[in-house]
Amino acid sequence: MGTDNQEIVLLDEKGRRLDGRLPGELRPIKIMAGVLHRADGSAYVEWGKNKVLAAVYGPREVHPRHLQNPQRAIVQCRYNMAAFSVQDRKRPGPDRRSIEISKVLSEALESVVLVERFPRTTIDVYLEVLQADAGTRCAALTAASVALADAGIPMRDLIPACAVGKVGGKVVLDLFKEEDNLGEADMPIAIIPRTGELVLLQMDGKMTPEEVKEGLKMAYDACKTIYELQKKALMEKYMVRTEELLDKETLQSAVERTEIPSEKTELLEEGAPEEAEAPEEEAPLGEEAEEVAEETAEEEVPETELLEMGEEFMEG
Amino acid sequence: MDKVVIVMEKISAGEIKQLKGEIVIPGQLVAEGAYRAGRWVYRDGDRYYATKLGLKEIRNIKGKNTINIIPLSGKYDPKEGDLVIGIVMDLGPTTWLFDINGPNPAPLHITETPWKVDFGATGRYFKVGDVAALKILYKDDTSHVQVTMKGPGLKKLHGGVITTIAPSKIPRVIGRKGSMIAMIKSLSKCQIIVGQNGRIWISGDMEKIRAVEEVLKYIENHSHFSGLTAEVAERLGGGAADVERARETSSRR
Amino acid sequence: MHYNVISELTREYIFRLAEKGKRRDGRVLDQFRDITVETGVIGTAEGSARVRLGNTEVVVGIKMQPGEPYPDSPDKGVMTTNLELIPMASPFIEPGPPGAEAIEMARVIDRGIRESGALPLEDLVITPGEKVWVLFIDIHVLDYDGNLFDAGTIGAVKALETAVVPAETYGLGENHPLKLREIPISTTFVKLGKAIAVDPTAEEESVARSRLTVTTDLDGNIRAMQKGIGGGFSLKEVEECIEKSIRFGRQLRSLLWEIERAGKEE
Numbered sequence: 026m027g028t029d030n031q032e033i034v035l036l037d038e039k040g041r042r043l044d045g046r047l048p049g050e051l052r053p054i055k056i057m058a059g060v061l062h063r064a065d066g067s068a069y070v071e072w073g074k075n076k077v078l079a080a081v082y083g084p085r086e087v088h089p090r091h092l093q094n095p096q097r098a099i100v101q102c103r104y105n106m107a108a109f110s111v112q113d114r115k116r117p118g119p120d121r122r123s124i125e126i127s128k129v130l131s132e133a134l135e136s137v138v139l140v141e142r143f144p145r146t147t148i149d150v151y152l153e154v155l156q157a158d159a160g161t162r163c164a165a166l167t168a169a170s171v172a173l174a175d176a177g178i179p180m181r182d183l184i185p186a187c188a189v190g191k192v193g194g195k196v197v198l199d200l201f202k203e204e205d206n207l208g209e210a211d212m213p214i215a216i217i218p219r220t221g222e223l224v225l226l227q228m229d230g231k232m233t234p235e236e237v238k239e240g241l242k243m244a245y246d247a248c249k250t251i252y253e254l255q256k257k258a259l260m261e262k263y264m265v266r267t268e269e270l271l272d273k274e275t276l277q278s279a280v281e282r283t284e285i286p287s288e289k290t291e292l293l294e295e296g297a298p299e300e301a302e303a304p305e306e307e308a309p310l311g312e313e314a315e316e317v318a319e320e321t322a323e324e325e326v327p328e329t330e331l332l333e334m335g336e337e338f339m340e341g
Numbered sequence: 342m343d344k345v346v347i348v349m350e351k352i353s354a355g356e357i358k359q360l361k362g363e364i365v366i367p368g369q370l371v372a373e374g375a376y377r378a379g380r381w382v383y384r385d386g387d388r389y390y391a392t393k394l395g396l397k398e399i400r401n402i403k404g405k406n407t408i409n410i411i412p413l414s415g416k417y418d419p420k421e422g423d424l425v426i427g428i429v430m431d432l433g434p435t436t437w438l439f440d441i442n443g444p445n446p447a448p449l450h451i452t453e454t455p456w457k458v459d460f461g462a463t464g465r466y467f468k469v470g471d472v473a474a475l476k477i478l479y480k481d482d483t484s485h486v487q488v489t490m491k492g493p494g495l496k497k498l499h500g501g502v503i504t505t506i507a508p509s510k511i512p513r514v515i516g517r518k519g520s521m522i523a524m525i526k527s528l529s530k531c532q533i534i535v536g537q538n539g540r541i542w543i544s545g546d547m548e549k550i551r552a553v554e555e556v557l558k559y560i561e562n563h564s565h566f567s568g569l570t571a572e573v574a575e576r577l578g579g580g581a582a583d584v585e586r587a588r589e590t591s592s593r594r
Numbered sequence: 595m596h597y598n599v600i601s602e603l604t605r606e607y608i609f610r611l612a613e614k615g616k617r618r619d620g621r622v623l624d625q626f627r628d629i630t631v632e633t634g635v636i637g638t639a640e641g642s643a644r645v646r647l648g649n650t651e652v653v654v655g656i657k658m659q660p661g662e663p664y665p666d667s668p669d670k671g672v673m674t675t676n677l678e679l680i681p682m683a684s685p686f687i688e689p690g691p692p693g694a695e696a697i698e699m700a701r702v703i704d705r706g707i708r709e710s711g712a713l714p715l716e717d718l719v720i721t722p723g724e725k726v727w728v729l730f731i732d733i734h735v736l737d738y739d740g741n742l743f744d745a746g747t748i749g750a751v752k753a754l755e756t757a758v759v760p761a762e763t764y765g766l767g768e769n770h771p772l773k774l775r776e777i778p779i780s781t782t783f784v785k786l787g788k789a790i791a792v793d794p795t796a797e798e799e800s801v802a803r804s805r806l807t808v809t810t811d812l813d814g815n816i817r818a819m820q821k822g823i824g825g826g827f828s829l830k831e832v833e834e835c836i837e838k839s840i841r842f843g844r845q846l847r848s849l850l851w852e853i854e855r856a857g858k859e860e
Contacts, residue, residue, distance in 0.1 A: 061737045062649040063684050063796075065416060074637060078736060080682040084416055084444045088688075095483040103689055105680065108732040109639040109655025117678055117732070118691060137367075139392060143418070144484040146444040151682035153736070155653060156638050174367050177415025177509060179381060179392040182368030219368050219390070256366050259394055263364050263413060263565055428601045440599040470602035502607035547611065554618070 035193035035207060043204065048197040051187070051247055052160075056167070056258035058175045064151075066176020068258065070168040073201055074158035076110075079168035081176035084146035098143035102131040104165055106154040126162050127152075133186075133215050133224040134169060139179040148178060159205035160188050163213050166225060171255050175262065185251035186215035186225060189240035191232050196240045198247055212237070214244045218252045221245075362396035364565070365410060371397050372408050379409035396565060413565055417508040417538040419443045419486045423477045424495075426503060426536035427488060429469050434461045439475065439488060442505065442538040453478065453489040472498045472542065474534050494534070501532070501544030504554050506561040508539035513564040514557060520591035521560075521570060524584075528577035529553045552577060598686045598800050605801040609787030617791060617798070619648075624838065626793045631748065631850060633756040641757025641772065645749040648795065649739035654731065654749035656757040656772075660720060660764050661728035671718020671726040675704035676733065677746060683738035684796065698822070700733065703746045703780070705818040706809035707731070710778035713754055717773060720766060727759065740796040743807045743820075747780040748850065778817055779846050780809040781839035790831060792842065799823075806832065808839035812847070 036042060046052070052073030061067035064080035071077075087093040104126040108114050119127075130152070138148060150172065152165040163186035170183040190200040192208035200211055210230025216223055232240065365371055371382060372389040379400075381393040391397070395410040419425070419441065427439030427447065436448040451458035458466060467473070474495050475488040490496065506514070514535055515522050526533050531545030531553050541557060543550050556576050560569060574583045608618060615623055627648030636642035639655035663670060677700035681687045692700070707713060718727040731753065733746045757772040784794040784802035794802060803825035809818035816836060821827065827835070 061651070061682070062739060063737050064682065066414065076636070078682065082681075082685050084418075085685070086445050103681065107636075107653070107655065107678070107734045108676065108730065109636055109642065109657050109734075111638055114657035114659065114730055114732075117676065119689075143444060144482070146484065149681070151680065153680060153682055153734070155734070156636050174394045175414060177393060177395075177412050180367040181383070181390070181392065183366065217368075256369075259366050260364055428599045430599050468602070470600065470605070472601045472603055498603065500606075501603060503601055503604050547607075547614070547616075550607070551611075551616075551618075551620070555620075 033203070033207060035204060036195055036197075040195075042192065042197060044201055048195055049243055049246075051199050051250065052201060054251065054254055056171060056254050058171050058258045058262040064172070064176070066172045066174070066178070068168040068171035068175060070164045070171075072160060072164040072167070073199075074156060075154070075161055075164045076156040077161060077164040077168050078153045078155060079165065079172035080151045080153075081148065081169075081172045081178065082151070083148040083176070083178075084143035085149070087145065087147040092147070093145045095144055097140040098138070098146045098148050100131050100135045100138055100140065100148045100150065102127045102134065102150045102152060102169065104130060104152045104154070104162065106157060106161070110154045110157045126165075129225060129227065130162065130166050130169065133166060133184060134173065136222070136224045137170065137180045137182050137184055137217060138173065139181070142179055148173070157202075159200050159202040159211075160213070162186070162225075163188050163215070166215050167251055167255065171258055174259055182217045182219045183252060183255045184215050184217060184224060185248040185255060186213065187244045187247040187251055188213040189244040189247075191230060191236060191240075196232075196236050196243060198243050210236075212240055212244070214241065214248070216245060216248045218249060362398060362411070362565075364395070364413070365391040365397045366394055367392055371410070372399070372406075375406070377402070377405045377407040379407040381410035381412060382408045411512075412509040414507055415509050417441070417443045419447070419477045419480050419538070421477050421479055423537040424535075425475050425477060425488065425538040426498070426534065426540035426542055427473055427475045427538075428503075429467045429471045429473075431469065432463045432467065434463065437463055437467045439473070441475070441477075441486070441488065442508070442536075442540055443486065445484060445486065447475075447477070447486040447488045449473075449475065449488050449490060453487070453491055455491060467497070472503065474498060474536070474542070498534070498542055498544075501542055502550055502554075504541045504543060504557055505539050506541065506557055508537065510561045510564045511535060511537055511539060513560050513569065514541065516570070516587065517591035520587040521573065523590055524570065524574060524579070524587040525553060525556060525577065527586075528574065528579045528583060600797070600800050604797075608798065608801050609789075612786035612789035612791055615789070619795065621791075623789055623791045626744075626842070626846070627795075629748070629846075629850070631752055633752050639753070639757075640760055641753040641755070643749045643752035643756065645745045645752070646737075647741060647745040647748075647793070649737055650741060650745050650796075651735075651737035652742065652745050652749050653734045653736060654746070654753040655734070656753045657730045657732065658727050658757070658760055660725050660766065663719070663723065663726040667715070668723035669719055670715035672728040673704075673708065673713065673715060673718070673731070674729070675700045675707070675731040675750065677703070677742070678732065678734050679738070679742075680735060683735040687738070698820070699742050699746060702743055702807055702809075702818060702820045703733065703750055704731070705820075706747055706778040706780050707750060707754070710776045710809065710811045710817040712751065712774055712776040712778055713772070714775065738796060740794045740799045741782050743782045744780050744793060747778065747809065748846070751777060751779075752850075776811050777847055777851060778809050778811055779843040780807050780818070781835075781842040782807045783835045783838070784823075785825060785827065785831070790835065792838065806835050808836055810840050810843040814840045814843070 055071040057069045060069045066081040068079045104123050150169050154161045166186040189212050191210040192204045210232045212228040215225035369391045371391050378384045391410045393410050393412050395412040398409045425441045427441045430440045431438040435451050438446045441447045478487045478489040480486045529549045531543050534542040543553050570587050571584050630646040632644045635644045636655045640658045641656035644653045677696045679687050679696040681689050731750050755774045758769050761767045762769050783790050783806045785804045805822040807820045811817050
């Protein structure tokens with residue numbers, strides 16, 4: 026963190042910051058889910074001038090094998106900065122900073138992923154910072170849980186993340202680069218919104234206990250906002266599935282107007298074809314959500330239709 | 342920012358369709374009160390939360406409302422009894438190691454085949470890259486999986502091609518009571534074996550295989566919308582009669 | 595290592611299709627996938643481009659800083675091309691320093707740019723013998739569905755073309771655009787059975803018998819070539835590929851640069 030003798034005024038007399046934001050204001054955030062083809066799940070986050078991609082592969086085989094855990098899956102994050110993501114070109118490959126970040130992000134994600142479901146496997150989360158402007162670990166973690174959900178990894182919740190800090194003697198939210206360089210403290214956090222647990226907490230600089238308390242409150246509230254954006258991104262992926270390169274916005278506004286009187290809806294009304302009902306075949310019940318259920322299932326569930334169907338479709 | 346888009350071939354416009362159900366997100370509250378937690382749901386007191394991105398489904402099972410999440414994505418998670426399509430990745434003296442598109446490779450022991458295989462003679466039956474329709478024999482608590490080739494329809498596969506789609510979309514490919522796949526087979530006149538692991542083996546006329554592959558991609562990308570059967574029939578050159586037949590199949594008791 | 599398991603029957607199917615002039619994704623043999631190019635996508639880079647070639651996606655960033663010339667070439671700047679095959683891009687890529695594959699691709703892309711004279715290193719001199727621009731072309735592969743040679747080359751050329759020399763940052767006068775003198779375009783072919791297909795997907799690359807990349811310039815000269823994968827090409831096949839690469843080069847230049855004729859534009 027920087028020193029106190031600043032020539033640059035980080036906060037003006039109206040309480041506005043260098044980039045015009047108020048102390049409790051986030052930078053503009055845009056989240057998209059499912060942006061890559063090869064990965065099992067992916068997400069892209071633009072957060073102010075930060076541009077971060079997340080990709081998830083797994084659950085898959087663990088290499089090297091000695092990392093395997095017979096009881097559960099391991100979550101392996103790899104946070105990496107592209108050479109061109111910063112002002113002075115960064116030498117490619119991991120450094121001490123990225124290794125530490127990868128570790129704390131892995132641990133944060135392990136707290137929500139239902140790792141017991143997939144013994145002996147790894148869930149790999151690759152985080153690539155394409156453009157950095159302070160707060161990349163928070164942007165990366167925010168992208169990571171969206172990518173995990175997109176990959177169909179079972180989780181207790183998503184994890185939004187956000188940093189607070191101290192700039193010009195005041196607690197402010199979501200520091201950008203100049204503030205990060207010149208400010209007095211930085212404190213990235215991430216939470217599980219449903220339970221309120223903190224799953225990432227780091228801090229450097231100088232803050233009073235009161236300021237930390239104030240900062241945590243501020244970051245908590247911001248995480249709630251970010252959480253909504255994460256959910257929206259996942260929803261949007263499935264609201265309109267268009268072929269590549271189509272103008273998404275036009276289609277989305279069309280969807281909002283909805284109730285399109287298509288032949289399909291007419292079909293539904295008239296005779297209830299198979300799609301009108303829930304897809305029964307998609308519920309191979311049987312094994313339950315014992316993963317986290319505080320209580321186990323109370324009763325037997327009917328045999329799946331899938332098995333008998335197996336015989337049927339094989340004869341072809 | 343300057344952007345140039347070059348479309349080498351004209352791309353058809355995607356249509357707006359109806360969603361099959363409410364999309365839920367991990368951590369989302371899906372119900373409160375007297376319910377049963379089904380697949381991908383966990384309970385905390387009398388509150389029920391989704392653990393997977395998927396469609397919410399509430400069904401009455403033996404008088405109790407059960408909440409399930411039907412996943413929209415996810416890797417193949419082997420279950421005993423699943424039919425899968427495996428590709429040989431390695432050989433041992435008494436086993437073949439199959440890639441089953443799951444987290445870990447699955448061994449097939451020589452005694453789990455219809456053949457009498459001598460010790461060390463595994464190479465005579467399967468080479469690396471060969472394909473077979475197999476069944477998951479067992480899966481233990483630590484995810485060790487074994488497969489078998491003993492059973493109706495389980496065999497080494499020759500010719501044709503394998504298409505891979507998201508395993509979570511396989512139920513839609515099969516359709517209720519096998520209605521969708523039966524229709525695809527009859528319209529394309531292809532032999533098709535659908536593996537629960539997302540791999541689908543298709544054999545037949547090359548043009549027809551191409552058409553089936555395209556239809557499967559379509560189902561994969563539109564599985565969460567309704568009206569699939571009619572769309573698939575049309576894409577394979579079928580008509581209302583085929584949709585009707587599929588509907589009958591799906592409601593057959 | 596996560597192995598790329600391709601079944602023998604899929605390989606045969608792809609070959610049979612190709613021998614009938616067809617491909618699994620519906621293309622004909624002599625057809626590129628759709629291309630999207632965006633420039634100016636990375637604010638922290640001197641120049642940048644994001645290229646989507648079908649499902650392949652790369653981001654290229656140019657970074658420049660003053661440095662010393664090599665003692666044996668005091669009147670030339672320094673250019674380095676680096677390609678990062680990060681594990682995000684494909685299930686079969688392991689984390690770690692660039693392997694042989696990534697280095698080969700970076701070097702082939704580098705050769706096309708260097709040998710075509712697209713960016714004469716003399717242009718990068720600040721004070722002869724003392725100070726030159728050290729320029730890095732960093733190709734970051736985000737989504738790997740084959741043919742990184744061609745996607746990478748397009749990205750590198752587009753990023754260079756839009757790069758602004760950061761002279762002000764280093765007190766070396768005014769910022770000015772980097773001048774590109776040539777547009778090298780590479781075209782990559784693979785042999786599928788007896789057929790030859792352009793712009794291969796990852797699946798096609800993994801079953802291909804052999805691969806050939808040809809980089810051409812505006813005048814239709816050949817500026818770089820690279821043959822890869824175990825199998826070989828007949829002389830006639832190589833001649834055919836060269837001929838086609840000139841044609842594809844013209845087409846891509848006219849589409850991406852709106853250059854209609856096959857002559858230098860100054």
